[in-house]
Each structure stands twice: as structure tokens, then as C-alpha cells.
Amino acid sequence: MFREFREFINRGNVMDLAVAVIIGAAFGKIVTTLVEGVIMPPIGMALGKVDFASLFYVLDASKGKPASLEEAKGLGVPVIAYGQFINDIINFLIIAFVVFLIVRQVNAMKSKQESAEITTKDCPLCLSTIPLKATRCKECCAELG
Numbered sequence: 001m002f003r004e005f006r007e008f009i010n011r012g013n014v015m016d017l018a019v020a021v022i023i024g025a026a027f028g029k030i031v032t033t034l035v036e037g038v039i040m041p042p043i044g045m046a047l048g049k050v051d052f053a054s055l056f057y058v059l060d061a062s063k064g065k066p067a068s069l070e071e072a073k074g075l076g077v078p079v080i081a082y083g084q085f086i087n088d089i090i091n092f093l094i095i096a097f098v099v100f101l102i103v104r105q106v107n108a109m110k111s112k113q114e115s116a117e118i119t120t121k122d123c124p125l126c127l128s129t130i131p132l133k134a135t136r137c138k139e140c141c142a143e144l145g
Contacts, residue, residue: 028095035090055083 008014036053044050054069059078066072072079120129128139135144 027098028091031091031094031098032087035087035094039090040087052083052086055086056081 040052044052056069056072056079058065058072059080063075063077066075066077066079069079069081069083119132121132121134122128123130123137123140123142123144125142126137126140128137130137130139130144136142137144
């Protein structure tokens, strides 16, 4: 069983996936910092000094209206923290866009590689390899219509 597990781990796909997960987690942290530290503060300032991460809606006002999200959590007041949800949506959109750009670039490289590979064809009579634009086979001299 250990040998089978070792063979599974040593496959290229598993290693590639592990590297992708680690890089993806690091990239997610960078995007989160970008959104929370660079993108949202100017937007919040333009909208009247609003900190999106601390926006919330109090569901049960019987314990009073807390001044901050931290105070609401400390008092155990049920709230909907929609500001953090807005930040998370922006995080997701940025990550999804970057992944789209990467996949698009990889697909473009693959299509260029595939189109560059097709430069020869086989003669239908002798099956020798000839250039794609040839009109006569160099081996058997057959006409290639």
C-alpha cells in the first residue's frame, strides 16, 4: 500500500497540483491584501470615509446598537457582516480574472504550437513523409491532387 501511495505521489499531475495549490494560496493572500489595503480604502474614502470590512446590519437590536462589528461580536449581537462579503466578492473577481488571463494565454500558446507542428503529410501511395505544399511525392513520384 505504501508503494502504491508513493507511485501516486510521484506522478507529475499530483506534484503540479500541489504546487498550484500552494501558489494559489499565496496569490489569494496577495489579492486579499490588495483589495483590503489598496483598492477598498480609496473607494471608502470617496463614499464618505466608509470602511467596507466593518459594514454590518444588526438583526436583533434588543441588546442595543453596537458601534462597530467587533463590539457586536463581543456582545453576541447577531449581525449580517455584508462589508466583508463585498471585499470577498472583489477578491473573487480579481482572482477569477487573473485565472482567465492565464488560461487564455496557455490556450493561445497551445494553438500556436499545434498550428506550427503541421508542416508535413503522408503520401497516399507509398506513405512517405512529404512537405504539406508538395504536389508530387519525392519517393514514388505520384501526383498529389
